[in-house]
Amino acid sequence: MLAAILLSALAMSAIVAVRYLITSGGFAFATRVRQPGLYAGLDPQIRREIAWSLASALIYGIPAGVVAWGWQAQGWTRIYTDVGAYPLWYLPVSVLLYLAAHDSWFYWTHRWMHRPRLFRAAHAVHHASRPPTAWAAMSFHPWEALSGAIVIPALVFLIPIHVAALGCVLTIMTVMGVSNHMGWEMFPRWMVQGPAGRWLITASHHQRHHEQYNCNYGLYFRVWDRLCGTDRGLGEFRKGRR
Numbered sequence: 408m409l410a411a412i413l414l415s416a417l418a419m420s421a422i423v424a425v426r427y428l429i430t431s432g433g434f435a436f437a438t439r440v441r442q443p444g445l446y447a448g449l450d451p452q453i454r455r456e457i458a459w460s461l462a463s464a465l466i467y468g469i470p471a472g473v474v475a476w477g478w479q480a481q482g483w484t485r486i487y488t489d490v491g492a493y494p495l496w497y498l499p500v501s502v503l504l505y506l507a508a509h510d511s512w513f514y515w516t517h518r519w520m521h522r523p524r525l526f527r528a529a530h531a532v533h534h535a536s537r538p539p540t541a542w543a544a545m546s547f548h549p550w551e552a553l554s555g556a557i558v559i560p561a562l563v564f565l566i567p568i569h570v571a572a573l574g575c576v577l578t579i580m581t582v583m584g585v586s587n588h589m590g591w592e593m594f595p596r597w598m599v600q601g602p603a604g605r606w607l608i609t610a611s612h613h614q615r616h617h618e619q620y621n622c623n624y625g626l627y628f629r630v631w632d633r634l635c636g637t638d639r640g641l642g643e644f645r646k647g648r649r
């Protein structure tokens with residue numbers, strides 16, 4: 408049994424690492440096409456971002472792998488596969504519930520990690536990327552990686568979710584984690600600066616966090632930042648050679 412758990416954890420770490428390499432690699436390639444020269448001179452930083460991110464992938468895989476094993480072998484978790492088990496309207500609602508819960512956890516742990524001692528001990532790794540690139544998505548100190556790694560594995564015990572909706576949550580998490588750091592805005596201006604952008608976080612919003620440190624702590628939504636007075640609006644991007 409122990410071997411099966413270990414194997415599941417290792418397999419999950421490998422999946423997370425490959426997912427990171429494909430997604431960050433894809434967006435880094437898109438950056439070369441859309442904003443040539445944007446990452447010029449950042450090679451040493453990018454190497455560090457990749458190293459920290461791969462270490463994070465190992466950490467992310469452990470709780471996810473243990474829970475995936477428990478789901479399959481022991482019937483743990485509230486993940487369901489029969490789409491009729493809950494009303495259809497619950498599918499999008501469950502995705503929103505997961506994103507809101509993850510966002511809340513992230514906002515408060517992130518603010519906490521900006522306290523000076525914790526910042527120096529852990530979160531400074533993430534902010535060593537100046538400016539961040541598409542490779543910085545999982546560039547975290549192991550302590551910070553651990554705080555992020557437990558969120559979804561804990562939520563699957565609490566909030567029922569269809570396996571496809573969970574896939575949707577993980578996809579949004581991965582894509583936004585990468586694109587929020589890549590140094591340019593991929594969403595259209597009308598969206599980012601329109602009513603939706605007042606509540607949703609994209610690269611423009613997180614960029615300002617990396618510029619100013621003491622604002623814009625959220626992950627997906629601007630709700631907590633707005634409620635707590637830490638929202639300072641959208642940031643500026645440095646320009647590529649285009």
Ligand SMILES: [Zn+2]
Pocket residue numbers: 533539588613617
């Ligand atoms: Zn960041």
Ligand SMILES: [Zn+2]
Pocket residue numbers: 517521530533534616620
């Ligand atoms: Zn931060």
